[in-house]
Amino acid sequence: MRRVYAIIILLLTTSLACGLITTSTTPTSVPTQPLPTIAPTDTPSAKPTGTQALVAEVTSTAAAQEEPTKTPYPTSALDNALRDEINLIQTQVVDERGLQPRDQVPVVLLSPTELRQNVVNDFLADYTDEENADDVYELSIIGLLNPGFDLRDLYINLLSEQIAGYYDNEMKEMFVVQGQGFEGPERLTYSHEFTHVLQDQNYDIENGLNYNDDACEADTERCAAIQALIEGDATLSEYTWYQYYATAQDQQQVIQYYNSLKSPVYDSAPAFLKDDFVFPYHQGLTFVQTIHDQGGWTAVDAIYKNPPVSTEQILHPELYPADTPIAVDLPDIASSLGTGWREVSRNQMGEWYTYLILARGVNQSANLNDSTAQSAAAGWGGDEYLVLHNDSQNSTAFVMKTIWDTTNDASEFSSALQRSLNARFGVNAAQHGDTLTWEYSGGYSTLYLSGDTTIWIITPDAPSNQIISGQVTP
Numbered sequence: 001m002r003r004v005y006a007i008i009i010l011l012l013t014t015s016l017a018c019g020l021i022t023t024s025t026t027p028t029s030v031p032t033q034p035l036p037t038i039a040p041t042d043t044p045s046a047k048p049t050g051t052q053a054l055v056a057e058v059t060s061t062a063a064a065q066e067e068p069t070k071t072p073y074p075t076s077a078l079d080n081a082l083r084d085e086i087n088l089i090q091t092q093v094v095d096e097r098g099l100q101p102r103d104q105v106p107v108v109l110l111s112p113t114e115l116r117q118n119v120v121n122d123f124l125a126d127y128t129d130e131e132n133a134d135d136v137y138e139l140s141i142i143g144l145l146n147p148g149f150d151l152r153d154l155y156i157n158l159l160s161e162q163i164a165g166y167y168d169n170e171m172k173e174m175f176v177v178q179g180q181g182f183e184g185p186e187r188l189t190y191s192h193e194f195t196h197v198l199q200d201q202n203y204d205i206e207n208g209l210n211y212n213d214d215a216c217e218a219d220t221e222r223c224a225a226i227q228a229l230i231e232g233d234a235t236l237s238e239y240t241w242y243q244y245y246a247t248a249q250d251q252q253q254v255i256q257y258y259n260s261l262k263s264p265v266y267d268s269a270p271a272f273l274k275d276d277f278v279f280p281y282h283q284g285l286t287f288v289q290t291i292h293d294q295g296g297w298t299a300v301d302a303i304y305k306n307p308p309v310s311t312e313q314i315l316h317p318e319l320y321p322a323d324t325p326i327a328v329d330l331p332d333i334a335s336s337l338g339t340g341w342r343e344v345s346r347n348q349m350g351e352w353y354t355y356l357i358l359a360r361g362v363n364q365s366a367n368l369n370d371s372t373a374q375s376a377a378a379g380w381g382g383d384e385y386l387v388l389h390n391d392s393q394n395s396t397a398f399v400m401k402t403i404w405d406t407t408n409d410a411s412e413f414s415s416a417l418q419r420s421l422n423a424r425f426g427v428n429a430a431q432h433g434d435t436l437t438w439e440y441s442g443g444y445s446t447l448y449l450s451g452d453t454t455i456w457i458i459t460p461d462a463p464s465n466q467i468i469s470g471q472v473t474p
Contacts, residue, residue, distance in 0.1 A: 078107060082182055089190050092245045097237050098297045099198035105167075109178040116160045118175060122168075123159055126213060127152065134344045138387040141398045141458055143361040143424055144272045154273075157265045164189040167196040169205045184246065184253030191241035195234040203304045205230065221325070221348035224279070225308035232284025232314075233300060236292060271367075272360035279352060283314050290317040311352035312380055325350075326382030326403045331471050334388050337397065337464060344387040349400060351380040354413075358420055366424035368416055376416035379409025381452070398458040399468050407452050414449040417456065421445060435469075448473050 078086070086107060094101060110118060132152040139145040164186050165176045174193060177186065199205060206212045209226050216223035246254070266274065287308070291299050306321050313320040325348065334341045349357075359373035368376070385400035404410040418436055422428050425445065429436035436447040444462045446469060448455040455472055459465040 078109065085182060085187070086176075086190065089187060089241070089245075090194050093191050093194045093237060093241060094198065096240045096244060097195055097198060099202050099301070101198060102201040103172075105172060105174050105197050107174045107176055109176055112163070112177050115163050115165070115175055115177050119159050119163060119166070120156055123155065127155070134387075134389070137344055137389050137396045138398075139272075141387065141396045142357055143363060143366065143420075144356065145270060146362055149270075154265070154269060158269065161263055161265045162261075165193055167193045167200070169196065169200045172200075184250035185257040187250055188238055188242060188246070188254055191245075192234045192238040195237040196230065199230060199233065199304075209304070209307060219348065221311060221350040222309050224311050224350065224352065225314050228280040228284030228287060228311070228314040229303060229308055230284075231280035232286070232288035235281050235285045236288050236300075270360075270362060271364075272356045275356060275360055276352075279311075279314075283311075283352075287314045287317050287320075291320075310348075311350040315351055316378070328382050328384040328401050328403055330384050330386055330399065330401055333386060333397075333399065333468055333471055336467055336471060337388065337390075340390040340392045341388050341397075342391070344389045344396075346384065346386050349383050349385050349402075351377045354380060354383075354402070358416055361420070361424065363424050366420045368420055372416060376413045379405045379412070381405045381409075393460075395460040396458075397460065397464060397468065398456075399472055400456045401472060402454050402456075404452045404454070410449060410452050410454050414447060414454055417447060417454075421447070450474065 090101070129152065136145060136147070136149055136151050139151070140147040140149065145151065163177065165174070167174050174197065176182070176190070196205075203209060209230075211223055211226045211230070242251070242254070266277070269277075288300055288303075291303060295302075303320075308314055308320050310325050312325070313323065316323075328348075330346070332343075334343045355373050355377035358368050358376055359370055361367050367373075381403045383400055383402040385398065388397040389395070402410075402413070404413065414436075418429050421438055425438045425440040425443070427438055427440050429438050429447070434448060434450050436449075438445040439462065443458060443460060444465045445456070445458045446465055448457075448469070450473075455469075457465055457468050457472075459468060
């Protein structure tokens with residue numbers, strides 16, 4: 001399963017940030033409840049900093065023949081006014097964030113339609129129909145999607161809904177929308193995206209942080225934590241830019257944009273996906289803000305030398321960096337199930353997705369309240385899960401082994417999952433020693449609890465469940 005934010009380039013940054021900005025009175029604290037809107041000022045607030053750093057002049061396709069961009073679209077050169085605006089924002093971000101640019105980054109102007117198509121084309125090149133089908137097998141068996149859901153179509157529509165601009169760390173280019181003005185929302189977005197440029201040039205997102213397609217497909221949990229660091233950093237940076245550099249007009253336009261924002265595709269998306277999409281911005285911001293409060297941007301920069309490795313660390317900053325995931329290894333199971341079975345995925349669920357399973361399933365009657373789900377997912381120590389599928393039979397199997405910090409944590413999760421599965425499967429669990437079983441129309445599930453370990457299995461029938469159980473339980 002690819003985490004949603006691992007395949008979707010930043011799209012709703014401005015709208016999500018606006019929602020937080022208009023409920024926060026200062027960029028140095030994370031809002032936990034709505035607060036009064038920031039009042040527009042006549043001039044940007046003075047910010048006590050060191051000497052402003054000079055930023056390399058931006059370019060466009062037509063203006064940079066010596067360094068051509070890779071976009072397939074013809075673009076117009078930046079006019080002097082826009083060039084000056086962009087250079088000013090870059091200088092301001094460098095000044096407040098404290099990272100120095102190392103190379104010139106082309107700024108590519110695209111129409112709204114071209115910008116959306118650019119993003120969709122990038123997405124489709126990396127996400128096949130087969131990968132889509134496998135993701136749906138996985139997300140449906142753990143209860144987050146209905147079987148047969150058209151996830152690929154949703155992604156494409158979501159990618160096309162809100163795009164103000166983005167930085168592509170593979171192409172090393174900044175894409176900016178043209179033809180609809182470079183106003184407060186676009187300027188705010190640019191401050192966020194230029195922070196990504198500085199991150200990439202100083203820490204190398206793809207190789208230095210090992211945040212790339214192959215690495216993230218193999219370890220979604222680690223990449224979820226890296227993404228939260230990157231986006232939390234950029235979100236705090238844009239807060240700071242808004243506080244100290246946004247003009248009264250910027251602030252008014254941002255607030256107007258937020259108040260008139262409509263995002264029907266995002267609003268109608270499955271519950272888990274909406275939460276998962278904002279995880280790197282909201283929870284990532286809380287994580288970065290906590291570190292920043294302890295030592296400013298210097299402390300944030302130090303994280304890149306020892307990045308977080310789990311969503312547990314993001315959700316509980318006090319556990320970073322000492323509390324690392326416990327290694328869990330499941331055996332090869334597909335071959336033991338018989339002909340036609342294949343391993344769809346092998347990965348880590350992590351504390352965040354464990355919470356989503358308990359609180360954001362497609363069957364609303366099976367969802368626990370947030371505090372119960374959060375408490376049950378906390379205490380996660382490490383896990384590994386497998387999803388297996390038989391294409392000829394259209395059958396899916398799932399097993400997840402989790403080691404918890406304490407036996408009480410394991411017991412709490414087991415009780416919470418039991419409540420959820422009773423509602424989801426429409427039958428109360430039967431107790432057989434240390435194992436709970438559910439036999440329901442179309443499936444068979446077991447939950448094993450022993451000490452600090454839980455093992456959850458879902459199969460099409462009891463014999464398949466027994467085969468898997470025999471290999472993974474003591």
